[in-house]
Amino acid sequence: xxxxxxxxxxxxxxxxxxxxxxxxxxxxxxxxxxxxxxxxxxxxxxxxxxxxxxxxxxxxxxxxxxxxxxxxxxxxxxxxxxxxxxxxxxxxxxxxxxxxxxxxxxxxxxxxxxxxxxxxxxxxxxxxxxxxxxxxxxxxxxxxxxxxxxxxxxxxxxxxxxxxxxxxxxxxxxxxxxxxxxxxxxxxxxxxxxxxxxxxxxxxxxxxxxxxxxxxxxxxxxxxxxxxxxxxxxxxxxxxxxxxxxxxxxxxxxxxxxxxxxxxxxxxxxxxxxxxxxxxxxxxxxxxxxxxxxxxxxxxxxxxxxxxxxxxxx
Numbered sequence: 582x583x584x585x586x587x588x589x590x591x592x593x594x595x596x597x598x599x600x601x602x603x604x605x606x607x608x609x610x611x612x613x614x615x616x617x618x619x620x621x622x623x624x625x626x627x628x629x630x631x632x633x634x635x636x637x638x639x640x641x642x643x644x645x646x647x648x649x650x651x652x653x654x655x656x657x658x659x660x661x662x663x664x665x666x667x668x669x670x671x672x673x674x675x676x677x678x679x680x681x682x683x684x685x686x687x688x689x690x691x692x693x694x695x696x697x698x699x700x701x702x703x704x705x706x707x708x709x710x711x712x713x714x715x716x717x718x719x720x721x722x723x724x725x726x727x728x729x730x731x732x733x734x735x736x737x738x739x740x741x742x743x744x745x746x747x748x749x750x751x752x753x754x755x756x757x758x759x760x761x762x763x764x765x766x767x768x769x770x771x772x773x774x775x776x777x778x779x780x781x782x783x784x785x786x787x788x789x790x791x792x793x794x795x796x797x798x799x800x801x802x803x804x805x806x807x808x809x810x811x812x813x814x815x816x817x818x819x820x821x822x823x824x825x826x827x828x829x830x831x832x833x834x835x836x837x838x839x840x841x842x843x844x845x846x847x848x849x850x851x852x853x854x855x856x857x858x859x860x861x862x863x864x865x866x867x868x869x870x871x872x873x874x875x876x877x878x879x880x881x882x883x884x885x886x887x888x889x890x891x892x893x894x895x
Contacts, residue, residue, distance in 0.1 A: 583773040585892060586666060586676040590615075590686055590862050591779035592855035594789040596874055598631050600779065600881070601679040605639040607885060608675045608892060612641045613665050615658070615680025615689070618824040620647045624809070626802045627826035629793070649809055649821040659688040666772070675892065683861035690776075690866070692769045703850050704828075705752060709745045724748060731759035770867075775891045777884060778862050781875040789875075790851045797826065798844060806830035825850045 587604060589597050601612050614620070618628040622645045625632075631641060642665045647653050662685075666676040680686060713721040722738035725747050732747045747758035780786070806827050813819050822828060826847050833843040862869060870887065872880045 583770070584666060584670050584676075585773045585775070586678060587888060587891075588615075588686060588690065588774050588776045589677065589679045589779065590681065590683075590776065590858075590866070590869075592786060592858045593629070593681055593851060594793045594855070595779045595781060595786065597679050597681070597779055598629070598635060600777075600874065601677050602631075602635065602637055602639050603881075604885075604888065605675075605677055606637070608677075608888065609673070610639070610675035610677040611669050612639060613662050613676060613678045614641060614643045615662070615678050615682055615685045617653070617658075617682040617685060618821070619644050620653050621645070621649050621821045622647065623649060624805065624821060624824070624827075626797050626800050626805045627824060629797075647821075650813060650819050652820045655684045655688045658685045662689050663771075681858050683858060683865060687861075687865050690771060690774055692771055703853060705749055706745055709748060710741070713741050713745075718744075721745070721748075729757045729759050732757065735759075774868075775888055776866055776869045778859075778866070778869045778871050779874060780859060780871060781873045785875065786855060787852050790855060791848050794826075794844065794848045794851060802826055803830060803840070807834060810834045825854060 587608075587610065589601050589604070591597050604610060605612055612631075614631075616628065618624060619630050620643060621628070624630070630644060643658070643661055646661075662678065666678075669676045678686065678689065709721060712724075718738045718741055721741065722733060722736070722744050725736070725744050726733035728751050729747060733744075736743045736747060738744070750756070750758045781789075807830070809822065809827060810831055813822060822831060829838075829843045829846040829850065832838045832846075833840050838846070870884070872884055874881050
């Protein structure tokens with residue numbers, strides 16, 4: 582019998598944190614963060630890190646475990662989260678994994694490798710899109726064909742988004758997109774997981790994201806990013822600086838854009854990331870239960886009933 586866990590995913594600003602704490606209280610659970618930026622100490626505002634008040638006594642794990650100049654891989658998360666789950670099961674607690682980092686969640690749930698995957702690089706995407714517009718889709722595809730002919734053979738030159746993704750994986754990781762595609766076929770569940778994906782109407786979600794960014798600015802995101810910038814240096818390339826909110830403000834600190842432009846970029850990149858998160862959860866996770874607690878709050882009670890049934894001993 583595989584261990585039972587609850588997994589809550591969804592795009593940014595959709596209410597995962599509050600819901601996870603409600604679940605933990607209801608079902609004697611503890612929370613494991615599945616967010617690639619909340620692992621860093623001092624990066625609180627920009628990562629929308631859960632506060633001690635919000636935790637309300639519920640233990641949270643894999644938050645504030647790394648300094649901002651340290652790196653942390655998907656395999657590190659897989660190992661650490663698996664160990665935390667094991668400890669919780671031994672204590673009779675229900676493990677509740679919460680996060681928006683698709684790579685983390687998938688690596689924990691399934692026996693797959695992510696050697697050829699990468700988090701999105703929006704600046705690189707913009708450059709490649711511009712290249713395709715100026716030189717043609719075919720010329721962009723030729724770039725991929727030179728680097729990874731196996732991937733190029735399976736992607737039509739006019740599928741610009743897919744071509745860009747394959748190039749992005751190579752430029753960000755140094756590994757071929759095709760090697761990752763081959764590895765994806767080996768996918769076996771490691772846990773008996775009840776997966777919940779929270780979502781809402783897209784325009785409402787985008788509105789919430791924009792509002793959240795405004796609140797982050799009010800709560801000191803600029804100062805938090807500046808502290809990181811000063812600590813790691815103007816040309817910093819640490820993993821912690823790649824998060825949305827930090828990378829855009831670094832451009833501002835380096836006098837490349839204005840503060841207003843940086844804020845707009847944060848909103849735009851956050852919206853793009855939310856869209857990508859949803860695509861990932863739809864395509865990469867299995868047996869997902871979709872809920873919209875913003876427009877249909879009554880669904881929350883239904884989810885409690887279904888989870889109670891799921892957690893029953895056979």
